[in-house]
Amino acid sequence: MSVHKSEAKIITTHQLQNMKERGEKISMLTAYDFSMATILDAAGVDVLLVGDSASNVMAGHETTLPITLDQMIYHAASVVRGVKRAFVVVDLPFGSYQGNSSEALRSAIRIMKESGGHGVKLEGGAEIKESVTRILSAGVPVMGHLGLTPQSIYKFGTYSVRAKEDVEAQKLIDDAQLLQELGCFAIVLEKIPSELARKVAEKLHIPIIGIGAGPHVDGQVLVVHDMLGINKEFKPRFLRRYADLHTIMTDAVSNYIADVKSKDFPTEKEAY
Numbered sequence: 414m415s416v417h418k419s420e421a422k423i424i425t426t427h428q429l430q431n432m433k434e435r436g437e438k439i440s441m442l443t444a445y446d447f448s449m450a451t452i453l454d455a456a457g458v459d460v461l462l463v464g465d466s467a468s469n470v471m472a473g474h475e476t477t478l479p480i481t482l483d484q485m486i487y488h489a490a491s492v493v494r495g496v497k498r499a500f501v502v503v504d505l506p507f508g509s510y511q512g513n514s515s516e517a518l519r520s521a522i523r524i525m526k527e528s529g530g531h532g533v534k535l536e537g538g539a540e541i542k543e544s545v546t547r548i549l550s551a552g553v554p555v556m557g558h559l560g561l562t563p564q565s566i567y568k569f570g571t572y573s574v575r576a577k578e579d580v581e582a583q584k585l586i587d588d589a590q591l592l593q594e595l596g597c598f599a600i601v602l603e604k605i606p607s608e609l610a611r612k613v614a615e616k617l618h619i620p621i622i623g624i625g626a627g628p629h630v631d632g633q634v635l636v637v638h639d640m641l642g643i644n645k646e647f648k649p650r651f652l653r654r655y656a657d658l659h660t661i662m663t664d665a666v667s668n669y670i671a672d673v674k675s676k677d678f679p680t681e682k683e684a685y
């Protein structure tokens with residue numbers, strides 16, 4: 414018997430840990446809305462990320478910097494309503510956690526309370542140690558994010574491969590180790606050399622999820638609009654397109670327009 418309206422069947426961080434130990438790869442995709450979340454959850458994706466890439470994909474901004482905590486909560490609450498099984502991780506947006514652990518804790522708690530998400534993701538290592546610690550102390554699962562961290566794009570100036578040099582690679586390894594010691598349940602590694610990602614995944618016991626980090630990690634994440642081919646412009650080497658929805662949607666909409674213009678739609682059967 415449960416006091417909740419449905420049995421709790423959401424994947425746990427403990428199960429994700431077990432998947433790494435068994436060698437079963439973790440599948441993760443972004444989602445920003447209810448309809449998409451419903452489809453991805455029913456298809457069996459293990460983790461849904463309400464990414465701050467919503468800033469680009471949903472709102473049309475150039476970077477992830479403009480999206481607000483309120484907007485992230487709106488997207489996350491919509492995703493949570495579509496989920497029966499997937500673990501929902503929500504990105505803390507730029508400006509909601511950096512350099513102020515009290516604000517970080519407040520932001521994470523707002524996300525948990527107001528969206529019903531299951532955990533949060535923060536970009537960075539040693540610089541955000543206090544924030545990660547305080548959020549974890551509140552019992553909120555934290556996913557780390559190292560390598561290409563888009564919220565600090567203006568510090569680097571490009572979206573090129575990260576940690577190609579030894580010094581940067583060693584800092585990434587140290588940061589990953591630190592995030593594990595603090596108690597993070599998983600880490601995303603974005604756009605780094607395959608061999609470095611392998612080293613981190615072998616060294617750490619928590620799951621390592623890659624995007625442009627090669628095959629030797631414990632799971633993969635992609636932006637769903639990219640892998641479905643809704644976006645046409647974004648085509649980095651790490652992206653595999655599993656559908657060409659841009660063409661499918663354009664054809665469907667063109668057919669609809671033609672049918673409206675030609676008065677083929679609606680027919681009497683489609684009327685009352």
Ligand SMILES: Nc1nc(=O)c2c([nH]1)NC[C@@H]1CN(c3ccc(C(=O)N[C@@H](CCC(=O)O)C(=O)O)cc3)CN21
Pocket residue numbers: 465466469470477561563571572573574604635636638639644647648649650
């Ligand atoms: N649609 C979308 N997909 C993403 O994967 C994504 C976002 N948006 N927004 C937030 C971040 C930004 N990300 C990025 C952005 C650019 C590259 C990239 O490889 N860009 C260029 C290369 C640029 C360079 O080498 O300087 C490319 O080849 O497309 C990768 C990940 C990942 N995230």
Ligand SMILES: CC(C)C(=O)C(=O)O
Pocket residue numbers: 443462463464465466467504601603624634635636
């Ligand atoms: C690319 C993934 C890891 C992300 O952080 C996002 O979609 O915002």
Ligand SMILES: [Mg+2]
Pocket residue numbers: 464465466477504
């Ligand atoms: Mg993000």
